[in-house]
Amino acid sequence: xxxxIALSAAIALSLAACGGNSSSNKxxxxxAFNAGVNKVFNxxxxxxxxxxxxxxxxxxxxxxxxxxxxYSWDFIRxxxxxxxxxxxxxxxxxAQLVPDLAESLGKPSADAKTWTYKIRKGVKFxxxxxxxxxxxxxxxxxxxxxxTFPNGPTYFNDFLDLQGYTSPYKDTDPNKxxxxxxxxxxxxxxxxxxxxxxxxMDYFAQLPATIPVPAAKDTGTKYKEHVVSSGPYMFQSNQLxxxxxLARNKYYDPxxxxxxxxxxxxxxxxxELNVNADDIDNRLISGALDIAIEGTGVQPASQGKILNDAxxxxxxxxxxxxxxxxxxxxxxxxxxxxxxxxxxVLYAADKTGYQRAYGGSTGGExxxxxxxxxxxxxxxxxxxxxxxxxxxxxxKAKQELAACGQPNxxxxxxxxxxxxxxxxxxxxxxQQSLAKVGIxxxxxxxxxxxxxxxxxxxxxxxKANKLGLMIYGWGADWPDxxxxxxxxxxxxxxxxxxxxxLGVKIPAVDALIDKALKTTDQAERxxxxxxxxxxxxxxxxxxxGVWAKGLLFxxxxxxxxxxxxxxxMYDYVTIGxxx
Amino acid sequence: MRAYVIRRxxxxxxxxxxxxxxxxxxxxxxxxxxxxxxxxxxxxYVGKSAGPAQIHAxxxxxxxxxxIYVQYGRFVKGLVLGADYDTGPTTEHCxxxxxxxxxxxxNPVLPDLLDRLPVTVSLASGAAVLWLVGGVATGVLxxxxxxxxxxxxxxxxxxxxxxxxxxxxxxxxxxxxSYSLGWTAPGGTNPMDASTPWEWAYDLILPWITLAFLYxxxxxxxxxxxxxxxxxxxFIRTARAKGLPERTVVVKHGLRATLTPILTIxxxxxxxxxxxxxxxxxxxxxxxxxxxxVVAITNNDLPKVLGVTLFGAFFIVIxxxxxxxxxxxxxxxxxxR
Numbered sequence: 001x002x003x004x005i006a007l008s009a010a011i012a013l014s015l016a017a018c019g020g021n022s023s024s025n026k027x028x029x030x031x032a033f034n035a036g037v038n039k040v041f042n043x044x045x046x047x048x049x050x051x052x053x054x055x056x057x058x059x060x061x062x063x064x065x066x067x068x069x070x071y072s073w074d075f076i077r078x079x080x081x082x083x084x085x086x087x088x089x090x091x092x093x094x095a096q097l098v099p100d101l102a103e104s105l106g107k108p109s110a111d112a113k114t115w116t117y118k119i120r121k122g123v124k125f126x127x128x129x130x131x132x133x134x135x136x137x138x139x140x141x142x143x144x145x146x147x148t149f150p151n152g153p154t155y156f157n158d159f160l161d162l163q164g165y166t167s168p169y170k171d172t173d174p175n176k177x178x179x180x181x182x183x184x185x186x187x188x189x190x191x192x193x194x195x196x197x198x199x200x201m202d203y204f205a206q207l208p209a210t211i212p213v214p215a216a217k218d219t220g221t222k223y224k225e226h227v228v229s230s231g232p233y234m235f236q237s238n239q240l241x242x243x244x245x246l247a248r249n250k251y252y253d254p255x256x257x258x259x260x261x262x263x264x265x266x267x268x269x270x271x272e273l274n275v276n277a278d279d280i281d282n283r284l285i286s287g288a289l290d291i292a293i294e295g296t297g298v299q300p301a302s303q304g305k306i307l308n309d310a311x312x313x314x315x316x317x318x319x320x321x322x323x324x325x326x327x328x329x330x331x332x333x334x335x336x337x338x339x340x341x342x343x344x345v346l347y348a349a350d351k352t353g354y355q356r357a358y359g360g361s362t363g364g365e366x367x368x369x370x371x372x373x374x375x376x377x378x379x380x381x382x383x384x385x386x387x388x389x390x391x392x393x394x395x396k397a398k399q400e401l402a403a404c405g406q407p408n409x410x411x412x413x414x415x416x417x418x419x420x421x422x423x424x425x426x427x428x429x430x431q432q433s434l435a436k437v438g439i440x441x442x443x444x445x446x447x448x449x450x451x452x453x454x455x456x457x458x459x460x461x462x463k464a465n466k467l468g469l470m471i472y473g474w475g476a477d478w479p480d481x482x483x484x485x486x487x488x489x490x491x492x493x494x495x496x497x498x499x500x501x502l503g504v505k506i507p508a509v510d511a512l513i514d515k516a517l518k519t520t521d522q523a524e525r526x527x528x529x530x531x532x533x534x535x536x537x538x539x540x541x542x543x544x545g546v547w548a549k550g551l552l553f554x555x556x557x558x559x560x561x562x563x564x565x566x567x568x569m570y571d572y573v574t575i576g577x578x579x
Numbered sequence: 580m581r582a583y584v585i586r587r588x589x590x591x592x593x594x595x596x597x598x599x600x601x602x603x604x605x606x607x608x609x610x611x612x613x614x615x616x617x618x619x620x621x622x623x624y625v626g627k628s629a630g631p632a633q634i635h636a637x638x639x640x641x642x643x644x645x646x647i648y649v650q651y652g653r654f655v656k657g658l659v660l661g662a663d664y665d666t667g668p669t670t671e672h673c674x675x676x677x678x679x680x681x682x683x684x685x686n687p688v689l690p691d692l693l694d695r696l697p698v699t700v701s702l703a704s705g706a707a708v709l710w711l712v713g714g715v716a717t718g719v720l721x722x723x724x725x726x727x728x729x730x731x732x733x734x735x736x737x738x739x740x741x742x743x744x745x746x747x748x749x750x751x752x753x754x755x756x757s758y759s760l761g762w763t764a765p766g767g768t769n770p771m772d773a774s775t776p777w778e779w780a781y782d783l784i785l786p787w788i789t790l791a792f793l794y795x796x797x798x799x800x801x802x803x804x805x806x807x808x809x810x811x812x813x814f815i816r817t818a819r820a821k822g823l824p825e826r827t828v829v830v831k832h833g834l835r836a837t838l839t840p841i842l843t844i845x846x847x848x849x850x851x852x853x854x855x856x857x858x859x860x861x862x863x864x865x866x867x868x869x870x871x872x873v874v875a876i877t878n879n880d881l882p883k884v885l886g887v888t889l890f891g892a893f894f895i896v897i898x899x900x901x902x903x904x905x906x907x908x909x910x911x912x913x914x915x916r
Contacts, residue, residue: 054767058874060626061684068626146633147640148667148685151626154633169667220667221685239694240686241874242769242866272767274874275864278750279766286758288765449879453622454615461614495631498622 026090036317036554036561036570038091042578044265044559049577051266053293056277058241060151063224064208065143068151071295073208074567077262078246078269079229080211083117083136083190084202088261088571090562097202098259101131101212101230105202112197117205119188124251125214126234132187134177135212141168141179143209148220155204161195169220176215232257232264232573243272263560265576278302284553285312290577291558295319295569297550300421303359306553315554318362321568322372322484323475323548325358325422327430328502329541332459333412333468340404342540345469346384348397348437353429354545355390358422362551366390367544370485370533374565377481377526383537386544397437409438412468415456418445423471426545430469441469457499470502475548475568481529486513489536504541587903591896595889596655602888603651606881617643623879624682641682654679654885678889679882681875688886692868699867701770702790702859703852705783709791710798711845717795718802719834725807733799740796749789749862756785767864786863790856794848798841805837812836839910843902850898854891 026039035041053075061067064080077085085100087093099105102117109115123131143149144157145167160181168176177184183191192201204210217228226235232254233246246269254264271293281302283289292298297319298306306312335341351366358364365373368382385393401407414430416423424445431441444467446455455461456470476484487493490513491505509532516528536542552570554561557578564571610620618631621638629637638644642653656662657677664671664680664687671687673680678688717737721730756763763785773779809815810833818828855869864870868887875883 142667145667146625146629147636147665150624150629150633150637153626154629167667218668220669222666239769239866240684241691241871272864274866274870275767276750276862279753279862279864282750282754282758283765283767286765288758449623449877450610450615453619454610454613458619497619498634 031314033313034317037563040090041561042559044576046579047265048579049266050268051577052290053271054275054280054289055273055293058273061224064211066149066151070567071293075572076208077573078233079231081230082210083205085206085260086566088574092565094564094566100260112199113194115192115201117190120256123256126229126249128251131212131230133184133190135214136190136210137182137184138215139213140209159194161193245270263574287555290555298553303551317552319550319552319563319568320374321548321550322374324372325473325545327543328470330468330503332463333466335406335410336468338404339540340400344397344400346540346543347393348434349543350392350429350433351386351390354426357425357429358546364546364548367547369537370544372547375481377529379530381534392433394436411440413444413466414441414469415444415467416471417448417451419448426471453498456502458497485532506539508535587900595892598892599889602885678886681880681883683878683880688882692886692890695868695871697771698865702786702856705787706790707849709787710795714795714798715802717799719806721803722806737796737799740792745858746862752789769866786859790859809833809836846898846902850895853894
């Protein structure tokens with residue numbers, strides 16, 4: 001199953017390229033709402049200054065082998081160079097892969113099982129040593145060791161022809177380069193051997209795990225304290241859990257980096273960790289801080305303040321995120337095992353109330369179906385009047401209730417994550433609107449960290465505790481149909497606990513996913529996503545809530561700011577500071 | 580005296596063991612009673628694409644598959660004898676008292692705590708001086724001028740101080756003094772990065788005042804009540820009748836008698852704060868022990884939570900011990916006994 005998940009995610013990666021029209025040449029200097037969306041705000045090449053970031057939490061790890069956060073992958077391009085990289089460009093161009101450490105994208109063998117990359121000449125680590133293919137091989141090898149680096153993705157574990165290889169730390173080869181799946185015939189050539197044909201290798205080549213690591217400097221779990229840089233910046237100081245500072249890597253040569261779009265404008269980058277989220281917003285607005293690095297948008301308190309003040313609003317961008325907030329209708333819990341009872345919920349639900357819970361139109365659009373609009377192939381499918389009667393259709397709901405044999409309604413439970421006030425508001429909005437047709441909801445909350453592991457995501461628990469409705473949300477690593485849908489609607493990913501598919505089990509959907517896996521034509525494949533979407537909606541398995549947006553704040557001292565569609569947040573390798 | 584101290588220390592060690600066992604049980608036993616197995620627990624500490632095999636390997640690596648008492652025994656053993664941990668290329672020894680390795684960041688906990696202690700000590704000590712001096716002085720003045728405008732105003736402010744939560748006063752004061760007026764350091768300033776003592780104090784002045792405001796209120800009210808009672812005692816009348824200056828009467832005879840309960844509370848409060856001023860550190864984003872605790876709890880990082888709990892309990896126990904010894908200094912009756 002691991003490889004099934006990985007395969008689907010990998011296919012997902014391969015689809016991310018289909019972004020289409022580039023709008024990278026557009027730019028503006030006039031401060032206005034959304035001036036940083038699809039265009040560059042305050043384009044500039046002026047170098048110097050310090051860029052100040054703050055994070056309300058902390059990284060999973062700064063080690064390229066051990067990180068799986070979107071903002072981390074956005075930021076890591078400052079201190080590491082992967083074989084390929086998503087281009088630093090506004091709009092859809094940001095989802096295009098370009099060569100970075102490699103001279104060009106990968107060259108596949110005829111069966112797409114062997115991929116060759118040529119490493120650029122002249123790329124150096126921060127200590128001046130030249131980056132070779134062996135450093136990349138070693139980096140990938142160590143990322144395979146999930147005992148030491150449990151957080152990172154598992155694509156290489158699943159797709160490389162490992163032949164039992166587990167870790168360079170258990171390697172008997174004197175140079176710790178015993179992995180047969182990767183060959184390095186010379187210092188500039190690296191060849192990957194996969195265990196199955198796979199046309200999306202270039203998407204693996206952009207994973208942080210391909211950032212070169214010099215074996216002599218590897219300190220295992222402690223490497224995160226000082227990652228040896230191959231990018232434009234290097235660690236100057238690093239106080240784990242508190243803050244770190246990046247300064248210029250004097251051995252970085254922009255001539256070796258013609259394709260990625262990196263600007264490397266500021267002289268220094270300072271990142272504070274574990275900073276109070278409300279304080280971050282106040283500091284952004286006052287000018288004492290430049291960027292909230294998580295890129296998820298300002299807190300609800302600041303959102304109102306910004307939107308109600310024209311001057312502040314002109315410094316904000318509403319970034320569309322490939323994320324849906326939704327509620328699963330659990331067919332394991334009677335009477336929701338009857339499709340008519342599920343349809344009654346979908347008709348009766350107050351969709352504007354759902355949207356209000358997420359901050360109104362700033363928080364996102366009312367979703368009529370699952371796929372967010374930024375995903376290629378998107379079609380609007382409105383089967384339950386979300387667009388025409390967003391407050392809910394009690395007449396239709398009552399008809400469905402009668403068809404379900406529950407004309408007076410029924411009682412069930414609704415769960416949400418206790419630490420999420422927006423989900424609480426959603427539960428309350430649904431409780432009110434469903435009560436109008438006699439569906440009585442009892443609200444239950446569970447701790448966020450264990451929601452999928454012990455409660456809603458554990459089918460036995462959800463069934464035993466009659467969780468008929470479960471509030472949740474999902475976003476893909478990249479804007480893409482497969483990566484978005486498969487983890488939430490494919491019944492075969494459901495395990496005993498820790499699920500993100502909270503109970504959608506439709507054989508037709510599974511069949512469509514398999515069909516997509518075999519469809520090599522991109523345009524054809526993109527027609528399958530809406531088909532899956534429609535099937536889930538026809539089956540009334542999910543109540544789509546809100547297609548998410550994040551309200552990002554862009555202080556006026558920044559230059560070269562834009563939202564990278566690939567990450568759904570500002571691009572962190574191009575921003576400069578006004579001098 | 581020595582026997583007394585030894586007895587107290589043994590009791591303290593026992594207390595710490597009980598505290599650690601309770602904290603351990605909350606994090607390990609309670610989820611199990613709720614139906615979670617070792618793999619469920621381990622799934623908290625892996626990346627999102629981890630499969631069942633990797634999750635199980637993590638459960639084994641973190642020792643979740645062993646019975647609870649074995650896990651707790653391992654923790655206690657680490658405290659007494661130290662422990663060894665695998666960092667990948669090497670094995671590292673964590674010397675006793677080893678509070679364990681973080682499940683998430685894979686760093687030893689004790690160095691983290693010691694690294695953060697200066698911030699917490701800076702915050703607690705500065706605030707303690709402010710609230711002790713401010714609170715007691717206000718209390719004494721209020722008591723002496725009972726019913727006056729000053730008394731009423733001071734007690735009104737004190738009431739507000741006790742009532743207002745620090746995440747409110749903290750954010751409000753940051754917004755006014757740091758972002759609007761620019762007088763004080765912005766949130767997130769690490770005082771340990773300061774190059775001069777003056778800068779250190781500047782970075783901390785706002786958190787000090789905010790935290791002291793909360794505590795000073797209680798001390799002012801406590802002192803006032805104590806002083807009112809003491810100043811009506813016979814020995815005060817005697818002191819006055821002896822012809823002692825009023826200043827001596829108030830400070831040496833009145834205040835001294837009032838200080839005993841205040842000292843008790845002060846010891847406990849200070850001990851508690853040294854274990855981490857959770858709200859203040861979170862509000863001002865100060866990288867101290869309290870903030871560390873919040874992050875650890877949010878992430879279910881048990882070794883860190885246990886570490887902070889033991890650290891905090893240690894300070895409270897020590898503070899209590901010191902207070903008991905200080906009674907002798909403050910209260911002559913204890914000395915003579």
